[in-house]
Amino acid sequence: MKIFSEMAIRRVLTGIAFSAIAMLILIILFILKEGLPFIFQIGPGNFLLSSDWSPLNGKFGIFAMIVGSLWVTAGALFIGLPLGLAGAIFLAEFLPRWAMRIIKPTIELLAGIPSVVYGFIGVMVLAPIIRDSLGGPGLSIMAASIILGVMILPTILSISIDSIKAVPNSYREGSFALGATHWQTIHMAVLPAAKSGIIAGIILGLGRAIGETMAVIMVVGNAAKIPASVLDSARPLTANIALEMGYATGMHRQALFATGVVLLIIIMMLNFAANTAIKNMVKK
């Protein structure tokens, strides 16, 4: 009897263990089912490479949105990467353990603030500053980049700290013994050894920036055209979906799911890349 119930529990747990992968497959299947037929119906070329988006006239080109996503993601990296990496080096290498145990969770609290709150601060504080000092509409790629940059900071920071901490102390001692200064040791011995972990952090940050929706909608301006400069408005892929999902029907709704397919493919590629980078880190 006891053995019987043990067997049953093992079966149940094995089943449960596949729930995450089952959910993933379910999500991918349903997004593809809604989006792929549409892409093939109007042709991948017309969908991906045309920048004419006017659903009411049956024009569904998302090139401007792809460009928009690339702009804000690159901008977010431009802001988030230097701050995150520098912060990680400083916290991991120069601060005593007790100080890091206070500051690291504090910075990770940044990750807990809802994206709508970031967006709101972008609208109320950042956009007016950009409009008054640099010109343009204010709600722009630049505003979105700064907000997203701050939002991906905790991801980059926290993973970089972990990978810098994982570098064995013998590396540092060897470098000090050769007469290197602390900074030389960091950029010649520690950072190269921590590289793949840091890269994984950057890729995960990238994924977060590309996938972020609500904060971006609020600050990026959402004009469905190819932006001319960072002070211009843009419409990333995520914004395109969320803005029109509320009222879209028929072809239009399918087009939004097709936008989701493109987003999903980009995210999956980033996940694979991050996974490979983490594996490399473990091997060392």
Added chain:
Amino acid sequence: MKLHPRYTQIGAISLLVIATLITLAILVFIIAFVLGRGLLYVNADFLFSNPEDMGRAGGIFPTLIGTIILPLLALLIATPLGVGTSIYLTEYTRESRVTRIIRFGADCLAGIPSIIFGLFGYIFFVTTLKMGWSIISGGLTLAFMILPTLIRTSEEAIKAVPNSYREVSFSLGATRWQTVRKVVLPNALPGIVTGIMLSVGRSIGETAAVIFTAGSSLKLPGSIFDSVRTMSVHFYVLAREGISNENAYATAAVLVISILSINLVSYWIMNRFIASKLK
């Protein structure tokens, strides 16, 4: 001209300090800004009265209910799955291709953006399963979203239970499940609770996945098949449509305080948990 290493060191370290200070300043600014502008308008009346005129006046009571009930439902569904998965991964199997696939699946799920969860929840729960915009659609969608966090944190917590505990239990003749239930889980509980708290924090702050699955009705829900509006969605609508900046700030303040206190409590539990394991 090549600078002396000592000078490059001073320069580099100053830059690092500046970058760290900027990061901390941003954090302090965000929290101070939201609380400074919003707390003025928060009082019992605001929390416990119904919104009037689309949220232009009145309080946020129905959204408070929505914010409590959606994460609760999501947890009810996702916690058994998450904890079960982590028990399987740590106690019932060895590292193999199967566990790698399961972990990879969870990692991918964690990387999927919330808008995709929203699209999926809309097409699967709302439309295909005909649940409509409802608490149940929103809760199920959120459950999908928080599952990876629950798996990850429970797994860490279970791994932290020393092997000697299990050996003693086995040597007393306990079966594997008895060992899991009476020895492993009670000792891993604080870590699991931390994961649950973090998931609640994430669910409360979520907007994109919720707005397309639970809808945005401002009425008090009568059953789990009614639509509901969470605080995040309410805040988004107030801010985006420029309905009321005052009420938007106040809602944001309540939102930020709830999430910060949840996260602080979970860090506290986690730290005590780690401290007790190090003894």
